[in-house]
Amino acid sequence: MLGPDRFMWRxxxxxxxxxxxxxxxxxxxxxxxxxxxxxxxxxxxxxxSEETERVITRLPISVRNYASSEVIVEQGTKASCCCLVxxxxxxxxxxxxxxxxIISFYVPGDIPDANTLHLSKMDHSLTSIGSVVVGxxxxxxxxxxxxxxxxxxxxxxxETLIDAAILRQWVVNLGQQEGVARVAHVLxxxxxxxxxxxxxxxxxLSIPWTQADVAHATGMTAIHANRVIQDLRLRGLVEWGGxxxxxxxxxxxxxxxxxxADYLHLKRISPxxxxxxxxx
Amino acid sequence: MLGPDRFMWRxxxxxxxxxxxxxxxxxxxxxxxxxxxxxxxxxxxxxxSEETERVITRLPISVRNYASSEVIVEQGTKASCCCLVxxxxxxxxxxxxxxxxIISFYVPGDIPDANTLHLSKMDHSLTSIGSVVVGxxxxxxxxxxxxxxxxxxxxxxxETLIDAAILRQWVVNLGQQEGVARVAHVLxxxxxxxxxxxxxxxxxLSIPWTQADVAHATGMTAIHANRVIQDLRLRGLVEWGGxxxxxxxxxxxxxxxxxxADYLHLKRISPxxxxxxxxx
DNA sequence: CGTTCTATTGACTCGATTCAAACTAAGTGG
DNA sequence: CCACTTAGTTTGAATCGAGTCAATAGAACG
Numbered sequence: 001m002l003g004p005d006r007f008m009w010r011x012x013x014x015x016x017x018x019x020x021x022x023x024x025x026x027x028x029x030x031x032x033x034x035x036x037x038x039x040x041x042x043x044x045x046x047x048x049s050e051e052t053e054r055v056i057t058r059l060p061i062s063v064r065n066y067a068s069s070e071v072i073v074e075q076g077t078k079a080s081c082c083c084l085v086x087x088x089x090x091x092x093x094x095x096x097x098x099x100x101x102i103i104s105f106y107v108p109g110d111i112p113d114a115n116t117l118h119l120s121k122m123d124h125s126l127t128s129i130g131s132v133v134v135g136x137x138x139x140x141x142x143x144x145x146x147x148x149x150x151x152x153x154x155x156x157x158x159e160t161l162i163d164a165a166i167l168r169q170w171v172v173n174l175g176q177q178e179g180v181a182r183v184a185h186v187l188x189x190x191x192x193x194x195x196x197x198x199x200x201x202x203x204x205l206s207i208p209w210t211q212a213d214v215a216h217a218t219g220m221t222a223i224h225a226n227r228v229i230q231d232l233r234l235r236g237l238v239e240w241g242g243x244x245x246x247x248x249x250x251x252x253x254x255x256x257x258x259x260x261a262d263y264l265h266l267k268r269i270s271p272x273x274x275x276x277x278x279x280x
Numbered sequence: 281m282l283g284p285d286r287f288m289w290r291x292x293x294x295x296x297x298x299x300x301x302x303x304x305x306x307x308x309x310x311x312x313x314x315x316x317x318x319x320x321x322x323x324x325x326x327x328x329s330e331e332t333e334r335v336i337t338r339l340p341i342s343v344r345n346y347a348s349s350e351v352i353v354e355q356g357t358k359a360s361c362c363c364l365v366x367x368x369x370x371x372x373x374x375x376x377x378x379x380x381x382i383i384s385f386y387v388p389g390d391i392p393d394a395n396t397l398h399l400s401k402m403d404h405s406l407t408s409i410g411s412v413v414v415g416x417x418x419x420x421x422x423x424x425x426x427x428x429x430x431x432x433x434x435x436x437x438x439e440t441l442i443d444a445a446i447l448r449q450w451v452v453n454l455g456q457q458e459g460v461a462r463v464a465h466v467l468x469x470x471x472x473x474x475x476x477x478x479x480x481x482x483x484x485l486s487i488p489w490t491q492a493d494v495a496h497a498t499g500m501t502a503i504h505a506n507r508v509i510q511d512l513r514l515r516g517l518v519e520w521g522g523x524x525x526x527x528x529x530x531x532x533x534x535x536x537x538x539x540x541a542d543y544l545h546l547k548r549i550s551p552x553x554x555x556x557x558x559x560x
Numbered sequence: 561c562g563t564t565c566t567a568t569t570g571a572c573t574c575g576a577t578t579c580a581a582a583c584t585a586a587g588t589g590g
Numbered sequence: 591c592c593a594c595t596t597a598g599t600t601t602g603a604a605t606c607g608a609g610t611c612a613a614t615a616g617a618a619c620g
Contacts, residue, residue: 123445123448150427158399169403174455175381176499222567223609258376458576490598
């Protein structure tokens with residue numbers, strides 16, 4: 001149940017493979033079965049019948065832990081299974097020699113590589129942001145379940161389409177907003193997505209990212225990310241200490257970010273989320 | 281067979297609905313049946329059996345023409361059919377009060393709103409870049425065809441996944457490349473995508489876009505886009521006159537753009553494309 | 561308790577936007 | 591056919607957001 005013996009470690013832009021020396025901080029196992037994370041997520045965006053729920057529960061899922069900054073699935077490889085985030089955060093990224101771009105973040109319940117069901121060759125990598133628990137579902141039984149259960153197929157297709165909708169919004173965010181707005185937008189999105197699956201505590205996000213991660217996601221320098229974060233703090237919009245971000249003024253944050261949750265295509269908004277966002 | 285009586289006309293950032301006064305320049309009809317465009321495209325990325333081809337040919341497709349800068353499908357509306365680009369270029373865009381972001385371009389054979397099959401509410405608009413011929417396929421018969429023909433279903437799902445892969449690359453492009461590289465990348469991508477469906481003529485792209493369109497796609501000012509284009513011309517990479525872009529030095533363009541066609545997930549490269557790109 | 565990340569600060573440079581204005585090409589109406 | 595209008599392209603100068611380089615301060619870990 002432990003991670004691999006060697007893992008990719010990022011060090012000032014370079015990627016080295018070094019033996020694992022540190023002990024793994026094993027995060028808490030998600031409550032209940034791994035499949036419940038997926039079902040919770042799917043219920044946010046579509047109807048899931050009990051029959052479909054049973055099909056999902058019967059899927060073989062092998063659970064695995066990752067330490068921080070490990071590569072879960074690597075760019076260029078062919079995937080033979082889909083991974084389901086159970087706990088922690090996963091980043092999708094493309095890394096060139098010097099530049100790293102985080103394309104999107106994934107939270108528990110997401111299947112970041114559902115695309116491999118029909119595009120097995122990975123055109124990007126999946127890496128862990130902080131320690132992460134991931135469930136792997138082999139393609140064959142998943143394909144079998146899909147052909148047997150059209151509702152599940154449509155739910156998964158829908159998931160991949162929402163993933164694309166998030167990418168579209170990210171393009172807009174990068175293309176036409178300036179630094180402060182870009183970071184604010186990421187915060188808004190993660191708040192709503194975490195809230196949707198019931199993982200918001202106390203109006204705040206516990207994301208084990210570094211300011212460099214934020215920078216790589218929003219297309220800026222770590223130094224500039226730092227200044228943007230200070231700006232957000234100064235405006236009193238958030239409290240941002242280390243890996244803990246607390247939303248102080250949601251409405252203003254939304255305004256700065258030009259955020260609207262439409263593109264997330266949520267069917268229902270959880271009570272916790274309603275409280276924070278005022279959405280319904 | 282003509283477009284609507286009124287259409288959206290963009291004028292210095294504002295959007296006005298004015299009566300159509302100008303005569304429509306009706307583009308040439310695509311050769312053969314509308315469905316052949318789709319089949320040609322699908323064959324670029326997946327295998328299409330004759331049975332599936334027959335299913336596609338039987339789909340009801342109503343053809344419609346659009347003049348330049350018309351809204352084909354509008355953000356916020358619920359779509360009840362998918363549109364298939366038959367001739368010309370379509371842009372996917374999100375427009376706020378002042379800012380316009382082109383999220384992606386579509387070429388003949390593409391289905392820009394296949395996502396509406398499972399996310400009927402449009403979170404963006406589709407507009408015409410120059411005059412365009414579009415085929416509309418109602419959702420119901422399409423859904424029926426999908427449940428009857430798994431191969432078509434998987435082909436379409438695959439198409440939506442490639443659409444997402446293009447968005448991922450676009451995020452990288454916007455996030456970490458500077459102006460010249462961004463524009464060069466768009467050119468490389470369109471060259472390969474047009475070449476794949478056999479629509480490259482003479483190493484050059486006939487795209488009826490304005491420099492403002494290029495700017496909105498690459499996240500910059502029209503003025504800066506102009507300077508970037510001049511830069512590309514000066515370096516001898518392209519000849520860019522009006523709506524006609526000719527690729528002069530493909531290898532250097534690829535290098536400037538940091539372009540690699542992997543993310544387009546093409547199964548085969550057409551002969552014309554091989555000639556220009558040296559790919560296989 | 562030192563090593564290694566991570567966060568922070570300052571000064572300088574550069575890419576990109578803004579504002580203003582001129583110039584070209586194309587379409588319209590008299 | 592020419593004058594007029596409008597969209598689109600091009601140019602210049604001033605300004606600003608963001609990157610770069612360099613260096614320090616704090617936090618986490620073995």
